[in-house]
Amino acid sequence: MAEDVTLDVREEPPARRHQLIFEAYDALDSGSAFILVNDHDPKPLYYQFDAEHNGQFTWDYLEEGPEVWQVRIGRV
Numbered sequence: 001m002a003e004d005v006t007l008d009v010r011e012e013p014p015a016r017r018h019q020l021i022f023e024a025y026d027a028l029d030s031g032s033a034f035i036l037v038n039d040h041d042p043k044p045l046y047y048q049f050d051a052e053h054n055g056q057f058t059w060d061y062l063e064e065g066p067e068v069w070q071v072r073i074g075r076v
Contacts, residue, residue, distance in 0.1 A: 004032075004033050004034055004035050004072060005024070005034045005035070006034065006035045006037060007020065007021065007024050007034050007035065007036050007037065008037040009021065009036065009037065009038055010037060010038060010039045010068075017038075018045060018048065021036060021045060021073075024036075024073075025049075025053075025057070025073060025075065028074070028075040029075065030075055030076065031074070031075070031076075032074065032075060033058065033072050033073060033074030033075070034072075034073055034074075035062065035070055035071070035072050035073075036069075036070065036071045036072075036073055037068065037069070037070050038068075038069045038070075038071070039067070039068065039069070040065075040069065041064070041065060041069055042069060042071060046059055049073070055076070056075065056076050057073060057074060057075060057076060058072070058073065058074035058075075058076065059071060059072075059073055060072040060074075
């Protein structure tokens with residue numbers, strides 16, 4: 001099994017972050033995932049995934065702040 005790619009968006013402008021994250025998700029094969037590193041809880045992103053990809057993604061917190069959040073986002 002390949003190691004998950006890490007996508008650190010902390011240095012990206014906020015307006016560009018969701019685009020990069022969805023591009024990373026779209027590039028995933030079924031059963032694979034990437035690790036999102038962010039400077040805040042990406043809960044609004046979860047709701048966007050749930051609205052656009054309901055039942056097609058996994059979302060597992062690996063680290064929950066207070067300064068760094070890491071979430072493993074996978075494609076079912």
